[in-house]
Structures are given as structure tokens and as C-alpha cells.
Amino acid sequence: MAGSKSRVRMTPANALSDTKMSRGQATLRAAVLALGALVFLFPFYYMVIGSLQAEPDPTVAGAFPHPSNLTLDNFAAINERISLLTGLVNSGIFTGGVLLGTLVFGLLAGYALAQLQWRGRGVTFALALLVQVVPFQLLMIPLYVLIARDYGLSDNYLGMILPFFINSTAVVIFRQYFLQLPKELFEAARIDGASELVLLWRIAIPLVRPALITVVLLTFIGPWNEFLWPFLITKDAALQPLAVSLANYISTVAASAANPFGATLAGAVVLAAPVVVLFIVFQRYFISTDIGSGVKG
Numbered sequence: 001m002a003g004s005k006s007r008v009r010m011t012p013a014n015a016l017s018d019t020k021m022s023r024g025q026a027t028l029r030a031a032v033l034a035l036g037a038l039v040f041l042f043p044f045y046y047m048v049i050g051s052l053q054a055e056p057d058p059t060v061a062g063a064f065p066h067p068s069n070l071t072l073d074n075f076a077a078i079n080e081r082i083s084l085l086t087g088l089v090n091s092g093i094f095t096g097g098v099l100l101g102t103l104v105f106g107l108l109a110g111y112a113l114a115q116l117q118w119r120g121r122g123v124t125f126a127l128a129l130l131v132q133v134v135p136f137q138l139l140m141i142p143l144y145v146l147i148a149r150d151y152g153l154s155d156n157y158l159g160m161i162l163p164f165f166i167n168s169t170a171v172v173i174f175r176q177y178f179l180q181l182p183k184e185l186f187e188a189a190r191i192d193g194a195s196e197l198v199l200l201w202r203i204a205i206p207l208v209r210p211a212l213i214t215v216v217l218l219t220f221i222g223p224w225n226e227f228l229w230p231f232l233i234t235k236d237a238a239l240q241p242l243a244v245s246l247a248n249y250i251s252t253v254a255a256s257a258a259n260p261f262g263a264t265l266a267g268a269v270v271l272a273a274p275v276v277v278l279f280i281v282f283q284r285y286f287i288s289t290d291i292g293s294g295v296k297g
Contacts, residue, residue: 051265074262087242098223101165110174177211
């Protein structure tokens with residue numbers, strides 16, 4: 001028939017060739033991913049192995065030690081000098097306070113920037129973006145003077161938390177997620193008499209749960225590993241997070257330890273473990289979303 005498109009006949013040879021190509025591509029992809037995983041996981045593996053070695057071995061063979069050279073004494077050794085439990089509790093209080101402020105103010109500001117109409121909304125969002133390019137080190141001295149001298153919050157959990165209480169990155173993330181929500185949901189709820197706080201709590205937040213997990217994970221890493229600000233604002237060792245206690249151990253005590261290499265890595269394992277566990281447990285939320293389930297038709 002004139003004007004009809006010719007069809008290419010699929011022969012068994014062509015099908016076999018496509019199958020071989022797809023299998024070859026899949027094998028190559030798997031090999032590249034496996035190699036990348038090994039490259040990224042090896043430092044963590046070496047950290048754990050190093051923390052268990054009774055006698056440090058910095059050579060390549062040290063990555064595969066003899067079972068007789070493995071022990072938990074390094075964890076006991078560093079725990080005798082710095083209380084790992086106290087450091088973990090302090091890190092948890094510091095990080096928990098930052099997460100609380102980040103979620104509360106991030107949700108409120110992100111919702112207001114995405115769903116409410118008010119004068120200056122664009123300028124406010126531009127300022128939130130601008131804040132992200134300002135290095136925290138540039139603000140550290142005035143913040144220290146303000147919080148330690150004017151507010152008297154040195155050696156205080158609140159003094160550690162305040163500079164990180166509002167996170168502009170979280171505001172931007174929540175705004176972008178809230179912009180994706182169907183406006184019909186909010187219009188229908190407003191017609192029924194729902195207030196903005198009710199809309200936020202009952203409609204918006206349940207639909208952006210992946211954003212909540214993403215913000216929690218991204219925010220958690222910062223204060224959990226933060227060293228400089230807690231080091232400046234706290235002089236009492238009983239209030240210092242684990243990252244600060246570990247740094248003090250390395251600079252003052254490690255040289256006199258029987259196995260400073262293993263003890264330091266043991267502290268690093270304790271510090272890194274909560275972050276690794278959180279990412280393993282909640283990684284699926286980075287790609288999951290159920291925003292579209294709120295609208296039918």
C-alpha cells in the first residue's frame with residue numbers, strides 16, 4: 001500500500017545479537033558499579049579493621065589481618081580517656097536540637113514560600129538562596145561574640161544549637177516539594193474552612209514524607225560531624241560532642257596511648273556508625289514519592 005511504512009523483519013540472528021548486547025551492557029554496568037562500590041566502601045572497611053587490630057599494620061597486608069590480631073581493646077582504651085557514651089549523648093542532643101529547628105522552621109517557611117501569596121515572597125526566597133553562599137566561618141566570630149558574651153550561652157547546649165537552628169537548604173527543599181503538590185487539594189480544603197496550619201499538618205506534610213527524610217538525613221550529617229563551633233563555644237568536656245572529644249583525644253592523649261592508631265579509628269567507628277545506619281535504613285525514601293496519590297481523575 002502506498003505511503004505505508006516498511007517494517008523491518010526481526011530475524012533470530014538479530015534477536016540473538018540484541019540479547020548479547022543487552023547482556024554485555026548489563027555485565028559491564030554491574031562491573032562498573034561493583035568497582036565503584038568497592039572504592040567507596042574500602043575506607044569504611046579499613047577504618048573498622050584498623051579499630052580492631054591489636055598491633056597496627058599500615059601496609060596493604062594490614063587490610064586483611066590475621067584473626068589473632070583482632071581485638072576490642074581499642075574501644076575500651078579510648079573509652080577510658082573519653083566517655084564514648086557521654087560524647088554520643090551530647091552529639092545526639094546537639095543534632096536533635098538542630099533537626100527540630102530545621103524541620104519546624106523549614107516546613108513553615110517552605111509552605112509559606114510555595115503556597116501562600118504575600119508581598120516580598122520572591123525577595124525572601126532570593127535571600128534564602130543567598131544565605132547558602134555565605135561561608136559559616138565568615139559569621140563565626142560575630143556569632144561567638146553574640147552568643148557567648150551577649151547571651152551568656154557558652155558551655156550550653158542552646159549556645160551550640162542556635163547558629164544552626166534555621167537551615168536555608170531545608171527551606172528550599174520543602175518549597176520545591178510543596179510547589180509540586182496539586183493546588184486543587186488546598187483549594188478544596190480552604191472551601192471546607194480549613195486553616196493554613198491544618199492544611200500544612202493534614203495535607204501537605206503527609207505528601208512530602210520523602211522530603212522530610214531527605215532533610216533529616218542531610219541535616220543530620222552536619223551537626224553530628226561539626227567540630228569547630230562546638231569546640232569554640234564549649235570548654236567543659238562533659239558537654240562536648242563526640243567529634244570534639246575525639247579531636248581533643250588525638251591532639252593531647254593519643255601520643256601516650258599503647259595503640260593510638262587503633263584507638264583513634266575505634267572512636268571514628270563509633271562516630272560514623274549512626275550516620276551509616278541511618279542512610280542504610282532510610283535510603284529508599286530518597287527515591288520514593290506518593291504525591292500523585294492525593295489526586296484522582
